[in-house]
Amino acid sequence: xxxxxxxxxxxxxxxxxxxxxxxxxxxxxxxxxxxxxxxxxxxxxxxxxxxxxxxxxxxxxxxxxxxxxxxxxxxxxxxxxxxxxxxxxxxxxxxxxxxxxxxxxxxxxxxxxxxxxxxxxxxxxxxxxxxxxxxxxxxxxxxxxxxxxxxxxxxxxxxxxxxxxxxxxxxxxxxxxxxxxxxxxxxxxxxxxxxxxxxxxxxxxxxxxxxxxxxxxxxxxxxxxxxxxxxxxxxxxxxxxxxxxxxxxxxxxxxxxxxxxxxxxxxxxxxxxxxxxxxxxxxxxxxxxxxxxxxxxxxxxxxxxxxx
Amino acid sequence: xxxxxxxxxxxxxxxxxxxxxxxxxxxxxxxxxxxxxxxxxxxxxxxxxxxxxxxxxxxxxxxxxxxxxxxxxxxxxxxxxxxxxxxxxxxxxxxxxxxxxxxxxxxxxxxxxxxxxxxxxxxxxxxxxxxxxxxxxxxxxxxxxxxxxxxxxxxxxxxxxxxxxxxxxxxxxxxxxxxxxxxxxxxxxxxxxxxxxxxxxxxxxxxxxxxxxxxxxxxxxxxxxxxxxxxxxxxxxxxxxxxxxxxxxxx
Amino acid sequence: xxxxxxxxxxxxxxxxxxxxxxxxxxxxxxxxxxxxxxxxxxxxxxxxxxxxxxxxxxxxxxxxxxxxxxxxxxxxxxxxxxxxxxxxxxxxxxxxxxxxxxxxxxxxxxxxxxxxxxxxxxxxxxxxxxxxxxxxxxxxxxxxxxxxxxxxxxxxxxxxxxxxxxxxxxxxxxxxxxxxxxxxxxxxxxxxxxxxxxxxxxxxxxxxxxxxxxxxxxxxxxxxxxxxxxxxxxxxxxxxxxxxxxxxxxxxxxxxxxxxxxxxxxxxxxxxxxxxxxxxxxxxxxxxxxxxxxxxxxxxxxxxxxxxxxxxxxxxxxxxxxxxxxxxxxxxxxxxxxxxxxxxxxxxxxxxxxxxxxxxxxxxxxxxxxxxxxxxxxxxx
Numbered sequence: 001x002x003x004x005x006x007x008x009x010x011x012x013x014x015x016x017x018x019x020x021x022x023x024x025x026x027x028x029x030x031x032x033x034x035x036x037x038x039x040x041x042x043x044x045x046x047x048x049x050x051x052x053x054x055x056x057x058x059x060x061x062x063x064x065x066x067x068x069x070x071x072x073x074x075x076x077x078x079x080x081x082x083x084x085x086x087x088x089x090x091x092x093x094x095x096x097x098x099x100x101x102x103x104x105x106x107x108x109x110x111x112x113x114x115x116x117x118x119x120x121x122x123x124x125x126x127x128x129x130x131x132x133x134x135x136x137x138x139x140x141x142x143x144x145x146x147x148x149x150x151x152x153x154x155x156x157x158x159x160x161x162x163x164x165x166x167x168x169x170x171x172x173x174x175x176x177x178x179x180x181x182x183x184x185x186x187x188x189x190x191x192x193x194x195x196x197x198x199x200x201x202x203x204x205x206x207x208x209x210x211x212x213x214x215x216x217x218x219x220x221x222x223x224x225x226x227x228x229x230x231x232x233x234x235x236x237x238x239x240x241x242x243x244x245x246x247x248x249x250x251x252x253x254x255x256x257x258x259x260x261x262x263x264x265x266x267x268x269x270x271x272x273x274x275x276x277x278x279x280x281x282x283x284x285x286x287x288x289x290x291x292x293x294x295x296x297x298x299x300x301x302x303x304x305x306x307x308x
Numbered sequence: 309x310x311x312x313x314x315x316x317x318x319x320x321x322x323x324x325x326x327x328x329x330x331x332x333x334x335x336x337x338x339x340x341x342x343x344x345x346x347x348x349x350x351x352x353x354x355x356x357x358x359x360x361x362x363x364x365x366x367x368x369x370x371x372x373x374x375x376x377x378x379x380x381x382x383x384x385x386x387x388x389x390x391x392x393x394x395x396x397x398x399x400x401x402x403x404x405x406x407x408x409x410x411x412x413x414x415x416x417x418x419x420x421x422x423x424x425x426x427x428x429x430x431x432x433x434x435x436x437x438x439x440x441x442x443x444x445x446x447x448x449x450x451x452x453x454x455x456x457x458x459x460x461x462x463x464x465x466x467x468x469x470x471x472x473x474x475x476x477x478x479x480x481x482x483x484x485x486x487x488x489x490x491x492x493x494x495x496x497x498x499x500x501x502x503x504x505x506x507x508x509x510x511x512x513x514x515x516x517x518x519x520x521x522x523x524x525x526x527x528x529x530x531x532x533x534x535x536x537x538x539x540x541x542x543x544x545x546x547x548x549x550x551x552x553x554x555x556x557x558x559x
Numbered sequence: 560x561x562x563x564x565x566x567x568x569x570x571x572x573x574x575x576x577x578x579x580x581x582x583x584x585x586x587x588x589x590x591x592x593x594x595x596x597x598x599x600x601x602x603x604x605x606x607x608x609x610x611x612x613x614x615x616x617x618x619x620x621x622x623x624x625x626x627x628x629x630x631x632x633x634x635x636x637x638x639x640x641x642x643x644x645x646x647x648x649x650x651x652x653x654x655x656x657x658x659x660x661x662x663x664x665x666x667x668x669x670x671x672x673x674x675x676x677x678x679x680x681x682x683x684x685x686x687x688x689x690x691x692x693x694x695x696x697x698x699x700x701x702x703x704x705x706x707x708x709x710x711x712x713x714x715x716x717x718x719x720x721x722x723x724x725x726x727x728x729x730x731x732x733x734x735x736x737x738x739x740x741x742x743x744x745x746x747x748x749x750x751x752x753x754x755x756x757x758x759x760x761x762x763x764x765x766x767x768x769x770x771x772x773x774x775x776x777x778x779x780x781x782x783x784x785x786x787x788x789x790x791x792x793x794x795x796x797x798x799x800x801x802x803x804x805x806x807x808x809x810x811x812x813x814x815x816x817x818x819x820x821x822x823x824x825x826x827x828x829x830x831x832x833x834x835x836x837x838x839x840x841x842x843x844x845x846x847x848x849x850x851x852x853x854x855x856x857x858x859x860x861x862x863x864x865x866x867x868x869x870x871x872x873x874x875x876x877x878x879x880x881x882x883x884x885x886x887x888x889x890x891x892x893x894x895x896x897x898x899x900x901x902x903x904x905x906x907x908x909x910x911x912x913x914x915x916x917x918x919x920x921x922x923x924x925x926x927x928x929x930x931x932x933x934x935x936x937x938x939x940x
Binding site: 366368386389391392393397398400404405407409413416417418420422423424425428429430431446468473477511 | 623681776777780782784785787788791794795796797798799800801802803805807808
């Protein structure tokens with residue numbers, strides 16, 4: 001397997017594949033963060049999560065087109081506005097969905113799964129009707145193109161670095177909101193004991209709605225970031241949904257740190273394998289390993305033993 | 309230590325039993341022994357580990373260390389259904405019955421035959437089963453409600469049904485978690501009568517808060533506090549124990 | 560308590576009506592092309608039937624039934640493909656006697672795992688046993704560790720994804736994304752002409768009724784009652800001396816085998832098999848059929864399958880855009896408002912009206928579980 005490469009080449013390969021893995025890692029983390037909040041904290045399985053992400057991607061695409069047409073001077077910075085718009089759009093849709101659908105199904109988690117899948121079908125068709133079936137790509141501003149030369153054989157694309165920096169920022173923000181803010185405490189209180197939380201004056205319905213909206217909003221930002229490294233089509237979201245659920249479950253559903261660790265190990269395994277095997281076999285082996293480990297350790301990597 | 313101290317004469321020997329949940333020891337180095345045909349009541353304040361002890365014996369919770377011997381069999385190594393088959397029956401705190409099935413079907417499922425997949429597939433409702441179900445139904449005051457769906461029963465009747473489901477299993481050790489909680493006065497009296505009838509020829513381990521009820525039925529009382537035994541003996545002995553008075557009966 | 564082992568009266572009437580509809584009315588009213596479409600829909604009815612057993616009765620939602628449908632279908636297709644790839648038929652290939660897609664992928668000898676599929680007996684056993692064994696392994700690994708509910712659903716979905724990627728990726732061995740096409744004869748009997756389609760249709764309906772009777776038998780045995788009991792109070796069943804995991808494994812394996820029979824019939828009736836019937840989307844669609852028909856009702860699930868597929872074919876022919884909106888909307892409505900599907904609507908709204916017409920109001924007991932509110936699967940631990 002390694003025979004044809006010199007040690008220097010191998011080193012570069014590992015760095016390059018490692019970096020490709022880091023970009024995949026960023027996508028996983030961004031998607032999984034929203035899901036970890038919704039699934040881990042609320043126990044809701046949102047099969048339409050990918051479609052919320054794609055909504056963010058389309059919002060970014062529209063913003064970029066708008067800037068190109070009307071504000072070409074500010075094009076270099078359109079992305080920051082696009083991200084905020086993506087967050088708002090996906091979050092608002094999330095709030096609507098929670099109100100119309102999810103809140104009726106909190107006691108039936110398997111049915112939530114089915115209902116949100118129905119929702120994902122509707123959203124996919126809506127995107128197809130509005131934006132067309134073809135994948136769309138976002139025009140990147142000049143400063144995001146190109147790459148940094150680290151050495152002769154190692155090049156690091158700037159958009160990749162930007163996505164990773166974004167991931168780190170969003171992760172820190174989510175960690176702050178969930179673990180340090182008063183609101184995060186309320187969310188966790190509701191998760192642990194809904195009745196008690198209601199009794200001490202927390203508006204549980206409101207907490208549910210905003211938690212769900214936050215998870216969806218983060219998915220929107222993920223979609224926005226996603227446009228910088230790939231193109232967007234109506235069904236792009238579905239490609240990632242199973243992987244993302246595996247990331248969350250593998251990490252131990254309620255643990256933010258676990259989600260990040262599992263996203264890292266899964267993405268690195270996959271991108272490293274991808275170099276030596278065909279893409280599909282790398283994916284098969286990675287998923288098999290994850291499913292196999294989950295069968296041996298169903299509670300995921302990070303889970304507490306609790307008294308029931 | 310008591311280990312090896314003629315363990316054969318006891319039906320159940322719990323020795324040095326410990327369970328810890330992430331460092332918190334809900335049951336801590338607990339040892340006690342139950343004889344054949346003995347009625348043992350476990351009392352103690354909330355969080356003393358009473359229900360956890362029953363969970364440990366019936367296999368619902370796995371022990372961190374220690375041993376539970378039942379007729380010479382080590383229960384900590386068995387699965388829940390194997391423990392039941394060894395002769396231990398358990399009633400839960402809240403009535404745990406099958407709402408969607410009739411009273412008859414509830415009792416029939418507990419009948420100790422056809423417990424494997426294949427056995428259940430080929431199980432037939434023959435005269436032996438029917439007679440036994442009718443017999444138990446009469447004992448638990450539900451004879452005329454056999455074809456009613458269990459969800460339509462009153463709270464007390466549900467408790468009786470679950471006791472009946474245990475009865476039809478015919479266990480050698482019967483464990484009851486607060487059998488009279490939430491019952492009316494008349495139901496309570498009826499339950500005491502029922503329990504007094506069914507405890508013949510078997511050992512019983514009961515958790516109960518109702519002191520009047522405990523006095524009526526207990527041979528021996530074990531007081532748990534913070535996962536450890538605070539006192540053990542007859543009701544009279546326990547009631548006089550100053551340690552018990554301090555933590556439990558005193559206020 | 561003298562009850563028939565398999566059916567009670569209202570179920571018997573339902574089954575007879577279904578039989579009359581499938582065996583007499585449809586063949587008389589439809590041309591061969593439409594009848595073959597019904598045959599295709601009915602292959603999904605096998606899957607729906609399996610889902611009633613494992614999801615409806617036992618509360619285990621599998622989002623990977625396409626895996627078993629696919630395994631059954633591919634086993635059948637491998638046999639048919641080998642028969643269609645005789646040395647005579649494949650003279651123009653660089654290696655005659657192997658399936659065409661292998662030749663295109665520069666494979667020069669038949670792989671070892673293909674060899675036994677020369678035998679029809681082996682194939683028939685494989686159709687049942689390969690998916691059954693696979694389900695047993697997944698079930699044993701998951702249920703023995705008390706994994707259930709949403710976790711199980713996600714894992715089965717991942718398995719469906721893995722198998723699809725594997726089939727598509729290994730095109731030399733599986734035919735890849737196009738699948739195994741151009742299936743021709745079964746032991747020399749051509750499966751393509753009209754009269755063969757009609758024979759296959761009746762054979763399939765026969766098999767469906769065999770499966771219905773197996774499901775009825777399970778439901779009316781003590782095992783059926785234990786499954787319901789487990790869905791409600793898993794712990795109580797465990798502490799009545801049953802190995803809960805074994806019963807779940809059983810239900811899951813039965814569902815897998817039903818799906819596999821459906822898959823095999825698909826390969827025969829439609830004449831090809833491809834990964835697009837294995838993955839996540841078809842697996843969830845099969846769950847939709849069951850949900851729409853009624854997850855607790857054997858007949859409901861079959862009717863649901865037929866209805867949704869009729870709707871799909873007619874709507875997607877004329878309004879392809881509307882179809883996905885319709886399917887998604889239908890699914891949400893059913894889950895939100897009618898968790899017991901059409902069968903639930905029947906027992907809750909229609910049947911009482913009909914009963915009201917005949918004034919003697921008998922007690923509504925014994926009508927089975929279809930009238931009970933749906934209990935969701937056991938929560939994941």
